[in-house]
Amino acid sequence: MKEHLAINGGDKSITKNFPWPIYDEQEVEAVAAIVRSGKWGNPDCGDAVEKFESEFAAFCGSKYAVSCVNGSVSLRLALISCGVKPGDEVIVPPYTFITTASSVIECNCVPVFVDIDPETYNMDPKAIEAAITERTRVIIPVHFGGLACDMDAIMDIAKRHGLRVIEDAAHGHGAEYKGKKLGSIADVGSFSFQSSKNLTSGEGGIVITDDDDLYAMMRSLRNVGRIEGGQWYDHYNPGCNYRITQMQAVLLSSQLKRLPEQTQRRNDNGFYLNTLLEKIEGITPLKRSEEITMHCYHIYIFKYDASKFGGLSKNQFAEMLTAEGVPCFKGYPHPLYKQPLFQNKNFMCYAIPETADYSQVNCPVAEQACSTDAVWILQHAMLGEPEDMEAFAGAVRKIQLAAI
Numbered sequence: 001m002k003e004h005l006a007i008n009g010g011d012k013s014i015t016k017n018f019p020w021p022i023y024d025e026q027e028v029e030a031v032a033a034i035v036r037s038g039k040w041g042n043p044d045c046g047d048a049v050e051k052f053e054s055e056f057a058a059f060c061g062s063k064y065a066v067s068c069v070n071g072s073v074s075l076r077l078a079l080i081s082c083g084v085k086p087g088d089e090v091i092v093p094p095y096t097f098i099t100t101a102s103s104v105i106e107c108n109c110v111p112v113f114v115d116i117d118p119e120t121y122n123m124d125p126k127a128i129e130a131a132i133t134e135r136t137r138v139i140i141p142v143h144f145g146g147l148a149c150d151m152d153a154i155m156d157i158a159k160r161h162g163l164r165v166i167e168d169a170a171h172g173h174g175a176e177y178k179g180k181k182l183g184s185i186a187d188v189g190s191f192s193f194q195s196s197k198n199l200t201s202g203e204g205g206i207v208i209t210d211d212d213d214l215y216a217m218m219r220s221l222r223n224v225g226r227i228e229g230g231q232w233y234d235h236y237n238p239g240c241n242y243r244i245t246q247m248q249a250v251l252l253s254s255q256l257k258r259l260p261e262q263t264q265r266r267n268d269n270g271f272y273l274n275t276l277l278e279k280i281e282g283i284t285p286l287k288r289s290e291e292i293t294m295h296c297y298h299i300y301i302f303k304y305d306a307s308k309f310g311g312l313s314k315n316q317f318a319e320m321l322t323a324e325g326v327p328c329f330k331g332y333p334h335p336l337y338k339q340p341l342f343q344n345k346n347f348m349c350y351a352i353p354e355t356a357d358y359s360q361v362n363c364p365v366a367e368q369a370c371s372t373d374a375v376w377i378l379q380h381a382m383l384g385e386p387e388d389m390e391a392f393a394g395a396v397r398k399i400q401l402a403a404i
């Protein structure tokens, strides 16, 4: 059986390519029109950026949106607007992209890592509550892979403790919690438009909010501290130039039109793939509760149990699955607090209190997700057909049969 595996020269389980990004002449024409117009940049050159911002805010059911250069700066805009002060603590998960936590460092604040729930890989509300101190100011839940966090519980904790909540929805474009779009539930929602994300212009980011003051401050910080009605060379706040171009904005407007259909397709494929993988011993898809009215599967995650695969390590398994033609990945190598940035406290000019010590942090669920459990199937593969989901599950079975 082993010789049938694609990694050993056998036939692949699936030979189809899953393209990303998806575009046609509409995108090409939209960008070309801006190039021809010579109006490439904002704020004084054309209205494509503001047009996209209102489209995205409306799509999310939020009052305002402020675009910016990426989904890391967007977190910084949100944090500063929420009024954090040096030394304040910000609660973040350890199973996420680095900038969820490093944006906190860039605000001279202390990221406090709390563990994830083993069934959803999202921050566990009980762990959040236990981590709150008198220095806590903000909670940043990450809707990991596009699966909504338990927002009712998180907003309730925030209300009781007087905290702000920033949703890191970099994986969550178009996904929902109880019928509400991710990013629109807390004080601010932050998104990335980097090339791997479910809505992309190569690079880019955006924040959404219903709050007039947060909106005004995020706009100001994005535009070198200028304010509405102020003079061009009058600067009121410590921002920077984080503006996007008109080319990005029209690309995003075109891509946004495709997003609802793409999200529905990933959602439906995810449901189907759950039913297929659940039947395989040693494979457990993450739990999807009733509150998840739409999942956008930026990452489809399942848990892998090596003991049901003849002891094959997760990394070997992921390599074999990749060789079979399934666009998958073994995920993060370790939780964020294990990064040299935190272990060596390479905080450079940032004023992080001496008391911040990451050498003793231990989040067992995140550790296990990284080392042995979590396997990712990537979003562009979730845009396939139902037959492709069957082929993915078939590839997992094929590896299992060869391994045991």
Ligand SMILES: *Cc1c(COP(=O)(O)O)cnc(C)c1O
Residues within 6 Å of the ligand: 069, 070, 071, 072, 073, 096, 097, 099, 100, 142, 168, 170, 171, 191, 192, 193, 194, 203, 204, 205
């Ligand atoms: C991608 C990502 C970011 C950062 O976005 P960039 O646009 O790459 O800066 C932040 N948080 C999460 C969870 C991400 O996946």
